[in-house]
Amino acid sequence: MNARRAGRLLVYLAACAQADERTRLDIAHACSYGLDEKELQKICAALIQTAAKGVYKNGTLSAEEAAEAYLARLEGMGWYAVTLADDDYPEALRAIPDAPCALFCAGRRELLARRKFCIVGSRLLPSWAQATGKAIAEELTARFAVVTGIAEGGDRAVIDGALSSGELICVLPCGPDVDYPAAHASLKKAIAKRGLLISEYPLGMRAQKFSFHARNRILAGLSEGVLVLAAGEKSGTLITADRALAYGREVFALPHNAGAAQGVGCNALIQQGAFLCTDAGDIFSAFGMQRPARAAAQLTEGEARMLAILREAGEEHAAALAAKAGIPVWEAQAALSSLEMKGLAARAGGNRFAAVGSSE
Amino acid sequence: MIAKIVCYALQGLEGVPVEVETDAAKGIPGYEMVGLPDAAVKESKERVRSAIKNSGLLFPLGKITVNFAPADIKKEGAAFDLAVAVSLLKASEQLVGARTDDTVFLGELALDGSVRPIAGLLPILISAKGHGYTRFVVPAGNAKEAAYLGGADIFPVRSLAETVAFLTGREDISPVPAQNFVPRLHAAQGADLKYVKGQPVARRALEIAVAGGHNLLLVGPPGTGKTMLARCLPTVMPDLSFSEALEITKIHSVAGTLGEEGIVSDRPFRTPHHTATTVAMCGGGNRIVRPGEISLAHGGVLFLDELPEYKRSTLEALRQPLEDGKITVSRAGGTFTFPARFMLCASMNPCPCGNYGAADKVCTCSPAEIRRYRRKISGPLLDRIDLQVEVDNVPYEALTSDEKQESSAEVRERVNVARSIQNVRFEGSGMRTNAEMGERELSAYCRLSAEGEKILKEAFERMKLSARARSRILKVSRTIADLAASEEIAPAHVYEAVSYRLGDSLE
Numbered sequence: 115m116n117a118r119r120a121g122r123l124l125v126y127l128a129a130c131a132q133a134d135e136r137t138r139l140d141i142a143h144a145c146s147y148g149l150d151e152k153e154l155q156k157i158c159a160a161l162i163q164t165a166a167k168g169v170y171k172n173g174t175l176s177a178e179e180a181a182e183a184y185l186a187r188l189e190g191m192g193w194y195a196v197t198l199a200d201d202d203y204p205e206a207l208r209a210i211p212d213a214p215c216a217l218f219c220a221g222r223r224e225l226l227a228r229r230k231f232c233i234v235g236s237r238l239l240p241s242w243a244q245a246t247g248k249a250i251a252e253e254l255t256a257r258f259a260v261v262t263g264i265a266e267g268g269d270r271a272v273i274d275g276a277l278s279s280g281e282l283i284c285v286l287p288c289g290p291d292v293d294y295p296a297a298h299a300s301l302k303k304a305i306a307k308r309g310l311l312i313s314e315y316p317l318g319m320r321a322q323k324f325s326f327h328a329r330n331r332i333l334a335g336l337s338e339g340v341l342v343l344a345a346g347e348k349s350g351t352l353i354t355a356d357r358a359l360a361y362g363r364e365v366f367a368l369p370h371n372a373g374a375a376q377g378v379g380c381n382a383l384i385q386q387g388a389f390l391c392t393d394a395g396d397i398f399s400a401f402g403m404q405r406p407a408r409a410a411a412q413l414t415e416g417e418a419r420m421l422a423i424l425r426e427a428g429e430e431h432a433a434a435l436a437a438k439a440g441i442p443v444w445e446a447q448a449a450l451s452s453l454e455m456k457g458l459a460a461r462a463g464g465n466r467f468a469a470v471g472s473s474e
Numbered sequence: 475m476i477a478k479i480v481c482y483a484l485q486g487l488e489g490v491p492v493e494v495e496t497d498a499a500k501g502i503p504g505y506e507m508v509g510l511p512d513a514a515v516k517e518s519k520e521r522v523r524s525a526i527k528n529s530g531l532l533f534p535l536g537k538i539t540v541n542f543a544p545a546d547i548k549k550e551g552a553a554f555d556l557a558v559a560v561s562l563l564k565a566s567e568q569l570v571g572a573r574t575d576d577t578v579f580l581g582e583l584a585l586d587g588s589v590r591p592i593a594g595l596l597p598i599l600i601s602a603k604g605h606g607y608t609r610f611v612v613p614a615g616n617a618k619e620a621a622y623l624g625g626a627d628i629f630p631v632r633s634l635a636e637t638v639a640f641l642t643g644r645e646d647i648s649p650v651p652a653q654n655f656v657p658r659l660h661a662a663q664g665a666d667l668k669y670v671k672g673q674p675v676a677r678r679a680l681e682i683a684v685a686g687g688h689n690l691l692l693v694g695p696p697g698t699g700k701t702m703l704a705r706c707l708p709t710v711m712p713d714l715s716f717s718e719a720l721e722i723t724k725i726h727s728v729a730g731t732l733g734e735e736g737i738v739s740d741r742p743f744r745t746p747h748h749t750a751t752t753v754a755m756c757g758g759g760n761r762i763v764r765p766g767e768i769s770l771a772h773g774g775v776l777f778l779d780e781l782p783e784y785k786r787s788t789l790e791a792l793r794q795p796l797e798d799g800k801i802t803v804s805r806a807g808g809t810f811t812f813p814a815r816f817m818l819c820a821s822m823n824p825c826p827c828g829n830y831g832a833a834d835k836v837c838t839c840s841p842a843e844i845r846r847y848r849r850k851i852s853g854p855l856l857d858r859i860d861l862q863v864e865v866d867n868v869p870y871e872a873l874t875s876d877e878k879q880e881s882s883a884e885v886r887e888r889v890n891v892a893r894s895i896q897n898v899r900f901e902g903s904g905m906r907t908n909a910e911m912g913e914r915e916l917s918a919y920c921r922l923s924a925e926g927e928k929i930l931k932e933a934f935e936r937m938k939l940s941a942r943a944r945s946r947i948l949k950v951s952r953t954i955a956d957l958a959a960s961e962e963i964a965p966a967h968v969y970e971a972v973s974y975r976l977g978d979s980l981e
Contacts, residue, residue: 237841266841297845375836431866433674443674444954448966451973455932461976463824464694464832465675465864 121199122181124215187317192306193220193290202226210335210361214314217332218290221310225283228259231397232333232358234351235268235343239376242429242468243368244271245460246393247343249470251275253394256406259283261337263329264298264305268343268351273301282309283336287329289319330354338401339364341391345379352379355388364400366391371429411456416441420449421458421469429468477564480578480607481557482598483549486763486810487724489594489601493543494554496561501537509542511549518555521583526559529587529635534566548807550762553592556581556611559634560641572641573609578602579637581613587634591615593730596723596737599623611637618736619727621653622720657713657739665705668881672868676703679863679974681885684710685892686953687907688946689796689818689858691781693976694865695828695835700821703865704777707819708741709882712893714773721813722773725765742774744816748783752791757803763810768795771816781820782850789855792818796858799910815910818859822851832867853940860909860946862976892956908953913945920948926968933972947971 185195196203197216204226207213219226233251235243247268251260252275260276261283263269269284276282284305286294290313293299305311314332315325330350334340334357342365345351355365365388370377384390389400398405413421416439423438424430430438436446450467453459462468477496482489505523507516526533540558542549557579563569580598582590591613599610603626612620614630621628628650631637639645667677676692680703683690690707692700714722722738732738746755746767753759757766768776778784795801799815825844829835839847856862896907899919905911911919922930934944948963950971955963 238837295842297842433672436674444678444970445966447675447678447973448969451969452929452965455929455936455969455972463830463864464866 121195121197121216122178122185124197124199125181125185125195184317188218188290191220191291193218194223195219196223196226204230204336206230206338207332207335210331212331213335214332216314218313218315219310220290220306221308222280223310225259225281225310228281229257230261230283230337231258232261232337232340232354233268233272233343234262234330234333234340234354235271236345236349236351236376236379237265237267237269239267239271239344240370240374240468241462242460242470243344243370243376244268245457245470246368247271247341248275249457250341250391250394250397252279253406253408254397255279255281257398257401257403258338259310261285261333263287263333264294264302266295266297270298270301271343273305277304277308280308284309284311285329285332285336286311286313286315286321287325288321289313289315289317291317292320294321326350327353331357334358334361334363337363339366339397341366341368341397342380342383342388343368344370344376345383346376347378349379352383355383364389366397366400368392411458413456414452416445417449417452420446421453424450424453424459424467425469427469429462429466432465432467435467475565475567477561477574479557479561479564479574481554482578482580482602483547483553484551484594484598484728485547485808487597487728487765487812489598490547491602491605492547492549492554492557494557494561495541495543496558496565497537497539497541498534498562498565499537499539503535503537505538505540507540507542509540509545509549510547511542511554512551514552515542515549515554518552518558518583521552521555521585522559522562524585525555525583525587525634526562528585529633529638531563531568531634531638532566534562538562538565551592552582552590553580553594553598555583556589556613556631556634556637559583560637563638569638569641571643574641576607577609577611578607579611580616581611581631583634589613589615589631589633589637593732594728595619596622596720596727596732599626599628600720600724611640616736617650618653618734619723619732620736621650622655622723622737624652653736655716655719655737655739657719665702665709666882667706667710667885668879670699670702670706670879673699673703673866676863676865677880677885679861680707681710681889682950682953682957682974683707683817683819683861684885685889685957686860686896686949687817687909688860688950688953689909690820691856691859691862691976692819692821692865693824693862694821695832695867696823698865698867700865701777701779704775704779704819704821705743706882707775707777707817708743710885710889711741711774711817712886712890714739714741718773725769725772725812729765729770731770742771742816743777744771744774745777745779748778748780748785750784750788752785752788755788756791756795756801757810757812758805763803763805763807765812766801768792768801768814768816769812772813774816776816776818778818778820781822782847786850786852790852793854793858820859821865823847824864834867854942857940857942857946860950861974863974864976888957891959892953895956895959908949908956911949911952916945916948920952920963922948922951922963922968923965925965926951926963929965929968929972933968933975937972937975939975943975947975950974 195216248271251272254260255276259281262272264284288294330353333354340358342351342355358365367380367383367388370380395405432446433443436443459467460470479494481492481494483492560579595616596619608626610628614632617630629647640647694700726732726738744767755766795814801814802811824830825839826847827838830837951963951967954967954970
C-alpha cells in the first residue's frame with residue numbers, strides 16, 4: 115500500500131467517521147513506524163470491511179473513489195486534508211495515542227511545521243485576563259504558531275492577539291463548513307485567510323459535547339505547551355490542561371485572585387505544579403528562549419505614576435486610584451485610558467481597572 | 475349684513491389666520507357652516523346657539539351662513555367658538571360700533587356662555603403678533619400664558635356676556651399686564667447632585683454631557699442610581715432664556731400639557747415608558763398632528779430608562795432627530811416640523827442579569843445572551859451617544875456616609891462657564907453647544923496637536939470606530955477642554971473623551 119492510497123483511505127475513514135478505534139490505531143501504527151507486510155494485510159482487510167459498508171451505502175463508489183469525491187468537495191470550499199500518511203502531519207500530534215487519522219485544514223499549511231504553543235481560556239473571563247492573554251499571544255507569535263479554539267472569551271482574546279501576524283492555528287469542534295459559534299463566522303473566514311483552521315470532523319457535523327473534549331486533545335497534542343488564561347472549577351479548558359499533562363507537555367497558568375470563581379481552575383493548576391505565568395517572558399524562559407526585544411511604551415510622567423499605582427493595587431476603582439495619585443478622577447481616567455490603549459491596563463467593569471502584564 | 479371676525483387655526487406650531495364670515499339674511503330659518511370645518515368645529519353651531527341664548531342675547535332668526543376662510547385649511551378644535559359667536563352677533567347687528575376689525579378672538583364656549591381656555595394659545599399669539607395683530611380677546615383661563623407675549627393688548631374674558639359688554643363699551647376690562655420671565659429654581663424639584671453618593675466617574679460624565687449638550691448612556695447594575703443621576707441632569711443645566719422658554723412653551727401649549735403657570739420655566743425632563751410607540755415618541759396623530767415626546771423634551775432631557783427594552787423601530791426613529799434637532803412629521807393633512815433639540819440620556823444594565831463586570835457578584839449570562847441584549851441597541855444609535863459610562867455599585871458605607879457631595883448649583887456654575895465659552899464661539903451661527911457642531915466647525919475649533927491626532931487614530935483603529943464616533947470624540951474633547959478653560963485640546967482631553975466610549979470597547 116503506498117502512502118497516497120493509505121492517505122485516501124484515511125480521508126475516507128475520517129469522512130465517514132466510521133473507523134473504529136482499533137482500525138484507526140492500527141493504521142496510525144502502520145503509518146508511523148513503516149509498513150510491515152503482515153500488519154498491512156490485517157489493516158487492508160479491516161479497511162476493506164469498513165469500506166464495504168460504504169459501498170453498500172453509496173452504491174457503486176469504492177472507498178477510494180468516495181474519498182476522492184470528498185476531497186474534491188472539500189477543495190471546492192477551500193479546504194484540504196492532511197493525513198497520517200502525509201509527511202507534514204504534525205509530529206507532536208502523531209505521537210499521541212489517539213491521533214486523528216486526518217486533519218481537514220484551510221489556510222497556511224506551513225504552520226503545521228512550526229513550533230506550536232497553545233493558549234486557552236474559558237468563555238467568561240475577567241477583562242484583565244483577556245487583555246493579558248491577547249498581549250501574550252501577540253508576543254508569542256515571534257517564536258511560535260499560537261494554537262487555540264474558536265470560542266468567545268479566552269479563545270477570542272488569543273485570536274485577536276495573534277491573527278494580525280498570521281501565526282495562528284484554530285482547531286474547530288465541528289465540521290469544516292459549520293460556523294460555530296455563529297457570531298464568529300466572519301472571524302473564521304479571516305483565520306482561514308491569514309492563519310490556519312483545523313477540524314478532524316466530516317463536513318456538516320455540528321459541535322457536540324464530546325467533540326469539544328476530543329478537540330481539546332488536538333489542542334494539547336499539537337502544542338509544546340499550554341497556557342490556561344482562566345478556568346472555573348469545572349471549565350472545559352482544564353481538559354486541555356489535563357491532556358497536555360498526559361502527553362507530557364508543559365502547562366502554564368495565569369494566577370488569579372483567591373476566591374475569584376473564574377480563576378479557581380488556574381490556581382489549582384499552579385498548586386499542582388503548573389508554571390505560574392504572568393507574561394510571555396515566563397513562557398520564553400521556560401523553553402530556554404531569548405525574549406524578543408520589545409519597544410518600550412512611551413509614557414508621560416503622569417501615566418508612569420498611574421501605572422505604578424495600578425500595579426501596586428492590582429485592580430482598583432478609578433476614583434480610588436485617583437485618590438492615591440492625588441489627582442482628580444477625570445485626570446486618572448485620561449491616564450488609564452492611555453494605559454489601556456497601550457495594553458498596560460484593562461477595564462474590569464464598574465469603572466475598575468486592572469494592571470496587565472507584570473513590571474519588568 | 476355680513477360680519478368678518480379674525481380667528482386663528484394651528485398648523486403644527488404655527489398659527490394661521492382664519493376669517494370667520496357670517497351672513498344673516500332673511501329667508502327660511504337655517505344655520506349652515508362651510509369652509510372645511512371638522513366635527514368639533516361644526517358642533518360649535520349648537521354651543522354657540524346655546525351660549526348666545528344663555529347670555530341674554532338674541533340668536534338671529536333667518537338664514538345664517540358661517541364661512542371659514544381660507545377654505546382649504548382643515549379647521550379643528552373648539553377655539554373658533556368665540557369668533558363665531560361674535561361674528562353672529564355682529565351680523566345680527568347686536569354689536570353696533572364695536573371695534574372688532576383689528577381684534578383676534580380666541581376661545582371655546584360653554585353652553586352657559588362662559589369662555590373656556592384653549593390649547594396652543596401662545597403659539598397663536600406669537601404668530602398673530604408676527605402678522606401685525608396687537609389686540610386680542612382670549613379666555614381668562616389662558617391669561618397667564620398670554621401674559622408672556624408682551625407688546626400687545628390682551629383682554630381676558632370669562633364669558634360671552636362679558637365680551638359683549640366689553641366690545642360695546644359697557645364694561646371695561648384691563649389688558650393682561652406683560653409678565654417678565656423668571657426661570658424657576660430647580661432645587662424645588664427635589665433632585666440634586668448632593669444627594670447622589672459616590673459615582674465620581676458618572677458625575678464627571680454628567681457634567682461634560684450638560685456642558686457640551688452631549689448625549690449620555692449610563693450602564694450599571696440594577697438599583698445603583700442610574701435614574702437618580704439622570705434626574706439630576708436638568709438641575710445642572712443652565713437656566714432657560716426667555717426665547718428658549720417661549721419655544722418650549724409653544725410646543726407644550728400645542729400638546730395641551732402646559733401647567734397652571736402658563737409658561738414652561740424649567741427644562742423639561744421627559745421619561746416615556748418603554749412601551750411608547752414611534753408616534754408617541756416622534757409626534758403624529760390622525761388628524762391633529764401633535765408633537766411627540768422628543769419635541770416635548772426640546773430644550774431639556776429625554777430619559778430612556780432600560781434602553782434595550784424599547785422597540786427597535788422606535789429607537790431607530792430617534793436617529794435623524796438626534797442629528798438634526800427637529801422632526802418632520804408628514805401626514806395626509808400636511809407636513810409639520812417640530813423642534814426636537816433634546817439631550818438624550820439613556821440607561822441600561824450591562825447584561826440581562828445585571829451583574830456583568832461587577833466586582834463582587836457573579837454574572838450568570840452566557841456571552842451569547844449578553845451579545846443579544848446589547849445588540850438590541852443598534853450601532854448607529856450607540857454612535858450618537860457621545861458619553862457612555864459605567865455607574866458604580868456603591869458600597870453600603872458610602873451610602874450611609876455623611877461626606878458632603880458637591881451640589882448641583884456648584885456643578886452648574888462650571889457648566890455655565892463652559893457654556894459661555896461656547897456662546898462666544900458660536901455667536902451668530904445659531905448653535906448653542908459643542909454637540910451641534912458640523913464638519914466645518916469641527917475643523918475650525920477642534921484642531922488637534924500631532925500627538926492628539928495620533929491618539930485619536932490609535933483609538934479609531936483599536937476600537938473600530940466609525941467616522942461619526944470619531945467626530946463625536948472630538949466634540950467631547952472640545953467640551954472637556956472648555957471645562958478646563960483651555961484653548962487647545964490637550965492629549966489628556968482626548969484620552970478622557972476616549973475613555974467614555976465604553977460601548978465601543980464592549981463589543
